[in-house]
Amino acid sequence: MTSEAALLSEVIGLVYDAALDPSLWPRALEQACLFVGGSSGALFWHDAATEQTAVLHLFNEAPDFTKLYLEKYLPLNPCFPAATFCEAGLVYASTDFVPFEEMAETRFYEEWMKPQGMIDALGANLEKGATNSSIVSVRLHEKDGLVSPGARHRFALIVPHFQRAVSIGRLFDQNKAAQAVLTQTLDSVTAAVFLVGPNGRLVFTNAPGRMVLDEAALVTERNGMLFAAAPEAQRALRDALVAAENGNVPADSAGPIPLATSQGRWFASVLPLTSGDRQRTGALHSAVAAVFVRKTSPASPPPLEALAKLYKLTASEIRVLDAVMKVSGVKALAVALGLTQATVKTHLHNVFRKTGTARQSELVKLIAGFEPPERP
Numbered sequence: 001m002t003s004e005a006a007l008l009s010e011v012i013g014l015v016y017d018a019a020l021d022p023s024l025w026p027r028a029l030e031q032a033c034l035f036v037g038g039s040s041g042a043l044f045w046h047d048a049a050t051e052q053t054a055v056l057h058l059f060n061e062a063p064d065f066t067k068l069y070l071e072k073y074l075p076l077n078p079c080f081p082a083a084t085f086c087e088a089g090l091v092y093a094s095t096d097f098v099p100f101e102e103m104a105e106t107r108f109y110e111e112w113m114k115p116q117g118m119i120d121a122l123g124a125n126l127e128k129g130a131t132n133s134s135i136v137s138v139r140l141h142e143k144d145g146l147v148s149p150g151a152r153h154r155f156a157l158i159v160p161h162f163q164r165a166v167s168i169g170r171l172f173d174q175n176k177a178a179q180a181v182l183t184q185t186l187d188s189v190t191a192a193v194f195l196v197g198p199n200g201r202l203v204f205t206n207a208p209g210r211m212v213l214d215e216a217a218l219v220t221e222r223n224g225m226l227f228a229a230a231p232e233a234q235r236a237l238r239d240a241l242v243a244a245e246n247g248n249v250p251a252d253s254a255g256p257i258p259l260a261t262s263q264g265r266w267f268a269s270v271l272p273l274t275s276g277d278r279q280r281t282g283a284l285h286s287a288v289a290a291v292f293v294r295k296t297s298p299a300s301p302p303p304l305e306a307l308a309k310l311y312k313l314t315a316s317e318i319r320v321l322d323a324v325m326k327v328s329g330v331k332a333l334a335v336a337l338g339l340t341q342a343t344v345k346t347h348l349h350n351v352f353r354k355t356g357t358a359r360q361s362e363l364v365k366l367i368a369g370f371e372p373p374e375r376p
Helices: 003-018 022-036 063-076 107-116 149-172 178-183 207-215 231-246 276-284 303-310 316-322 330-337 343-355 362-369
Strands: 040-047 052-059 091-093 116-128 132-141 194-198 202-205 218-223 225-228 257-259 266-272 289-295
Touching: 003 149, 003 178, 022 040, 022 149, 052 063, 052 107, 052 178, 063 107, 091 149, 107 116, 116 149, 132 149, 149 330, 178 194, 194 207, 202 289, 207 218, 218 303, 225 231, 231 257, 231 266, 231 289, 257 303, 303 362, 316 330, 316 362, 330 343
Parallel strands: none
Antiparallel strands: 040 052, 040 132, 091 116, 116 132, 194 202, 194 289, 218 225, 257 266, 266 289
């Protein structure tokens, strides 16, 4: 039997190779499902503001059901928009948002999930904009059971690698329509990317990276080489780059490197380019590693997300609040959400109680006039 460590290594390798050859994404998702314990997988982006989704890559999902989801059932998915509010990299299960007993009462489950045998899903936002995010998901079917702690742990092990792969895929892939969609929808995400050769020599820097170098608060360029501004961060960066050059450590094994600065919490992550397709791609630039520099705190959230956090609304309550902005009356809300009128009344009552309102019109005024506090 293949060991868990060997399966993890195979998943990681496929994920990074798929970043450079998108035709490998279905295989990478298949291996992710095998490792985690799921039956189907997807890589997609979702915009909570426009209720639009673009499916980029799939494994083991029937095309007819994908078509149905995009054309009919997307607005009925009880996990949105709450799932898009999760911070990038945070692992969640659909049952974290909606208990299975409640999910089973929805049209979404009865008409879309149940015919496929699907009962739960693990997901994570790989990158997050103001209202949209790219998402990787492993779906669990009846034979897999509901999400277990073990499945959640295994999924958490591979999510950081999906995050790096999406970033490196946007960097290298210039002509794939799916990646172009991803780039357009996540244009608010600014990651500084540096390709680094032997001895820390800079061989490529993207536009955000050049801005970071010009500011010189996080990393700097000295004699054509990349340096971290803080001494402790520089030691960690140097060690990571030496290890990447020697090809003797897996990607991201040491974790992100804190970059001490007064500008907030910033981190550098090092991805070795030392195996398979990654080695060939790196060779084009004489690169041994890609260095990503990111800030952890996102921009101020939109009103719906801010209100949801302020009043500690559940995923179902968030959906009701969102729907109140579009339709009026319990009957119309029930139709729009695919819920019974009794369930809508329950969620609406809870929203009224938590927000201190009494009518739908007051909720509309609350969200329309809400301004999230500025971040320090």
